[in-house]
Amino acid sequence: MIRDTNKWLIFQHRFQQIIQLSDDTIGQNRLVYSPNWVAAQTALIQFGQQIGLTAMVDNYGNVYLDLPGKDDRVIATGSHIDTVINGGKYDGLYGVLGGLQAVDELKERFGTPQHTLRLISFSEEEGSRFKATFSGSKYYALHQSVKDLTDSEGVSFEHARSTAVSHLQSLNDVIVKRPVIPDSFTELHIEQGPRLVTSHDQIGLVSGIVGQRRYTITVQGQSNHAGTTPMNNRHDALQTAVILIAALERRAHELSDSLTFTVGQLTVTPNVSNVIPGTVHFTVDIRHADDSVLNHFEQIINERLTQVADPLTKVTAKRYVKDLPATFDSTLLSQNQQLAEQLGLSARVMVSGAGHDSYVMSQVSPTTMIFVPSEGGISHAPNELTHPADLKAGINLLMASLHAQAY
Amino acid sequence: MIRDTNKWLIFQHRFQQIIQLSDDTIGQNRLVYSPNWVAAQTALIQFGQQIGLTAMVDNYGNVYLDLPGKDDRVIATGSHIDTVINGGKYDGLYGVLGGLQAVDELKERFGTPQHTLRLISFSEEEGSRFKATFSGSKYYALHQSVKDLTDSEGVSFEHARSTAVSHLQSLNDVIVKRPVIPDSFTELHIEQGPRLVTSHDQIGLVSGIVGQRRYTITVQGQSNHAGTTPMNNRHDALQTAVILIAALERRAHELSDSLTFTVGQLTVTPNVSNVIPGTVHFTVDIRHADDSVLNHFEQIINERLTQVADPLTKVTAKRYVKDLPATFDSTLLSQNQQLAEQLGLSARVMVSGAGHDSYVMSQVSPTTMIFVPSEGGISHAPNELTHPADLKAGINLLMASLHAQAY
Numbered sequence: 001m002i003r004d005t006n007k008w009l010i011f012q013h014r015f016q017q018i019i020q021l022s023d024d025t026i027g028q029n030r031l032v033y034s035p036n037w038v039a040a041q042t043a044l045i046q047f048g049q050q051i052g053l054t055a056m057v058d059n060y061g062n063v064y065l066d067l068p069g070k071d072d073r074v075i076a077t078g079s080h081i082d083t084v085i086n087g088g089k090y091d092g093l094y095g096v097l098g099g100l101q102a103v104d105e106l107k108e109r110f111g112t113p114q115h116t117l118r119l120i121s122f123s124e125e126e127g128s129r130f131k132a133t134f135s136g137s138k139y140y141a142l143h144q145s146v147k148d149l150t151d152s153e154g155v156s157f158e159h160a161r162s163t164a165v166s167h168l169q170s171l172n173d174v175i176v177k178r179p180v181i182p183d184s185f186t187e188l189h190i191e192q193g194p195r196l197v198t199s200h201d202q203i204g205l206v207s208g209i210v211g212q213r214r215y216t217i218t219v220q221g222q223s224n225h226a227g228t229t230p231m232n233n234r235h236d237a238l239q240t241a242v243i244l245i246a247a248l249e250r251r252a253h254e255l256s257d258s259l260t261f262t263v264g265q266l267t268v269t270p271n272v273s274n275v276i277p278g279t280v281h282f283t284v285d286i287r288h289a290d291d292s293v294l295n296h297f298e299q300i301i302n303e304r305l306t307q308v309a310d311p312l313t314k315v316t317a318k319r320y321v322k323d324l325p326a327t328f329d330s331t332l333l334s335q336n337q338q339l340a341e342q343l344g345l346s347a348r349v350m351v352s353g354a355g356h357d358s359y360v361m362s363q364v365s366p367t368t369m370i371f372v373p374s375e376g377g378i379s380h381a382p383n384e385l386t387h388p389a390d391l392k393a394g395i396n397l398l399m400a401s402l403h404a405q406a407y
Numbered sequence: 408m409i410r411d412t413n414k415w416l417i418f419q420h421r422f423q424q425i426i427q428l429s430d431d432t433i434g435q436n437r438l439v440y441s442p443n444w445v446a447a448q449t450a451l452i453q454f455g456q457q458i459g460l461t462a463m464v465d466n467y468g469n470v471y472l473d474l475p476g477k478d479d480r481v482i483a484t485g486s487h488i489d490t491v492i493n494g495g496k497y498d499g500l501y502g503v504l505g506g507l508q509a510v511d512e513l514k515e516r517f518g519t520p521q522h523t524l525r526l527i528s529f530s531e532e533e534g535s536r537f538k539a540t541f542s543g544s545k546y547y548a549l550h551q552s553v554k555d556l557t558d559s560e561g562v563s564f565e566h567a568r569s570t571a572v573s574h575l576q577s578l579n580d581v582i583v584k585r586p587v588i589p590d591s592f593t594e595l596h597i598e599q600g601p602r603l604v605t606s607h608d609q610i611g612l613v614s615g616i617v618g619q620r621r622y623t624i625t626v627q628g629q630s631n632h633a634g635t636t637p638m639n640n641r642h643d644a645l646q647t648a649v650i651l652i653a654a655l656e657r658r659a660h661e662l663s664d665s666l667t668f669t670v671g672q673l674t675v676t677p678n679v680s681n682v683i684p685g686t687v688h689f690t691v692d693i694r695h696a697d698d699s700v701l702n703h704f705e706q707i708i709n710e711r712l713t714q715v716a717d718p719l720t721k722v723t724a725k726r727y728v729k730d731l732p733a734t735f736d737s738t739l740l741s742q743n744q745q746l747a748e749q750l751g752l753s754a755r756v757m758v759s760g761a762g763h764d765s766y767v768m769s770q771v772s773p774t775t776m777i778f779v780p781s782e783g784g785i786s787h788a789p790n791e792l793t794h795p796a797d798l799k800a801g802i803n804l805l806m807a808s809l810h811a812q813a814y
Contacts, residue, residue: 191635192632192635193632193634193635193636193637194635194636194637194640195635195637195640198640210634212634214680214681224784224785225599225600225760225761225784225786225787226667226669226671226692226694226760227600227617227619227667227692227694227759227760227761227762228598228599228600228601228602228759228760228761228784228786229600229601229667229760229784230600230601230602230665230667231659231660231664231666231667231668232664233601233602233605233784236669238652238670238671238673239652239653239656239670241649242648242649242652242653242656242670243653245645245646245649246646246649246650246653249646249649252638253638257638257639258637259638260633260634260636260637260638261638262633262643262680262681262682262683263645263646263649263684264633264645264675264678264679264680264681264682264683264684265675265678265679265680266645266673266675266678266684267675267678268671268672268673271671271672271673271674272671272672273621273669273671273672273690273692274621274669274671274692275669275671276669276671277670277671277673283680285633285634285680285681287633287634352634352635353632353633353634353635353636354632354634354635355634377631377632377635377636377640378631379632379635380632
């Protein structure tokens with residue numbers, strides 16, 4: 001437990017050192033393999049080496065800091081070091097430095113653990129530089145690589161990766177290695193939503209990650225003159241779209257309170273005030289912890305498209321994302337519930353609506369996540385904030401969990 | 408009446424000469440004061456001079472071709488020579504060359520009229536080069552000028568105008584003059600909508616032009632993460648917008664069958680599939696022949712904005728167009744009804760949903776309009792089409808009307 005002011009100051013000092021690397025930009029900008037990113041992973045390796053941890057770097061730039069145990073089992077924690085463009089201070093970095101803090105204190109208080117304790121700083125999760133997400137954890141856990149991508153300035157993933165990673169791998173006492181898969185993975189992360197703030201809980205115990213599907217829906221009507229075309233002679237793509245969107249939102253609400261339904265993108269053609277819209281494209285993003293609910297709603301979408309009143313307006317849907325829900329380890333979840341109660345922390349079990357490295361790790365290891373509250377539910381923005389008391393509470397619970405697992 | 412093949416060939420020949428000026432582009436492109444436009448007005452002046460009409464050009468490039476009568480009353484006809492970008496062959500040009508054809512034949516068959524017959528080719532009606540519409544008829548009838556406008560390439564209205572107009576005014580036997588306001592104005596035009604085709608009528612007798620109002624409506628909600636924000640915690644600007652648009656469309660339908668309601672433009676911010684929309688802007692275009700209906704609907708819009716369910720989503724409306732309806736001359740309308748009957752043409756009285764030079768002319772002279780059918784209701788596009796039989800029918804009725812008025 002972060003019991004004294006001194007320990008808290010060390011955490012704050014490390015945190016400040018990393019976030020100051022982005023000082024000349026709006027918010028945080030640690031895009032994978034950028035100079036800021038290299039500086040952050042370098043600083044982290046040094047933090048680990050200063051407290052006697054073994055540093056490893058694999059070929060994707062994932063950093064592993066091990067406190068070797070008495071046997072060959074491995075208990076891992078960690079999160080991602082990268083950020084979105086103009087991101088906040090806590091997304092990812094909190095789990096990396098919070099994990100380091102926990103390992104640091106456990107080592108000081110309890111010495112060598114039974115099982116190896118490993119802090120992982122994943123290279124990339126956000127997909128904000130290249131159109132690939134979770135490339136760090138996918139490389140580690142699933143041995144998946146990124147193919148033929150370039151960033152917005154035309155730099156290839158391969159070129160960016162090899163330059164940045166070779167810098168990290170050439171640091172003093174760094175072992176070039178992709179270590180074995182751990183026996184468990186615990187990720188500490190900010191919630192990025194408003195549920196903990198709303199329910200006045202300090203801790204979210206994450207039971208899984210929602211499944212997600214995305215669709216592009218195209219409404220093809222007929223563009224025409226807004227003055228000379230009588231109302232009963234129109235094939236207005238936008239009128240069909242608004243009725244469809246309102247109906248689907250209603251159906252989503254009826255189906256399940258926890259089904260999220262978002263039309264985030266909508267474009268009108270030709271998009272001129274005195275011309276009846278000929279074509280509308282819009283996206284539908286649906287998420288739920290139970291894949292059968294998503295199946296059911298997909299059926300509702302397909303049925304609804306055939307019910308458009310105007311026979312001359314064609315509506316088609318194309319699914320372009322289908323991610324299955326992830327269910328995390330129930331034993332680790334129960335253990336965390338008990339530990340939170342012992343620590344006097346008010347905790348609720350919840351499903352994450354966003355993807356995380358834990359989504360990937362749960363495919364190879366028993367996995368659990370700990371959430372702390374995000375003020376106003378704001379994330380991916382410079383004003384992302386978690387209060388110090390909540391930051392401490394999350395680290396304390398992680399420390400208790402790692403202690404229970406590794407000692 | 409276009410009785411013989413020879414007369415019809417002359418009309419077709421003149422028509423081909425003008426539309427061939429745009430041969431290297433998609434559709435017709437006679438933007439005001441462009442080289443194509445100068446060539447078209449020049450050709451028209453020559454057509455008029457060849458059949459003995461007096462040519463005048465004013466300082467905005469409106470062309471007037473007079474067949475002088477025995478007294479100083481003036482019976483005018485005409486339309487505009489300019490087009491939209493990638494426009495059709497008939498919008499505007501049909502009324503100019505149809506009017507010339509009518510004056511030509513009346514002169515040949517009946518000689519000098521009692522009152523002067525005037526064909527007007529207005530310089531500009533479409534607003535497709537500069538953000539000003541009806542600048543030709545407004546200069547002639549209302550003495551209004553265009554202030555400080557430039558086209559998309561930075562050329563000023565003044566520079567374009569003076570260069571093009573001085574060319575026309577320096578042609579042989581052209582009188583530089585803005586002549587007196589006529590004692591009546593009759594405009595021949597394509598319908599640009601589907602009503603005549605739908606009702607199988609050859610002629611539309613236009614009783615007036617709808618009033619028109621346009622609004623920008625802004626919905627200000629809160630942008631947020633599509634996965635982590637529960638449905639009951641959202642301030643989704645697009646969901647508010649679609650419910651509002653659907654409700655307003657329903658109310659418009661209830662209020663009057665002849666009220667047109669169009670949301671032609673809609674933009675979403677940030678417009679990303681996994682982000683809840685924070686802001687939506689959309690336009691509303693409403694038109695009706697009775698201004699009190701527009702007043703009533705404006706009240707409905709304002710009331711509806713206050714009924715948005717989410718108190719944290721703000722909706723505001725700003726009116727940026729308010730054009731009063733125009734009522735055309737009832738005597739000329741009755742006369743045209745009788746003449747159409749005598750000619751065996753099926754005609755219906757209708758209100759125009761689009762603006763025309765007649766809208767401006769009706770403010771200073773008794774005005775009437777004759778519509779002919781537009782195939783498929785298509786206009787402002789290269790595939791704009793009116794069949795030859797309908798083109799002839801319109802010219803014949805115009806000729807009968809001018810004969811009745813001027814001889």
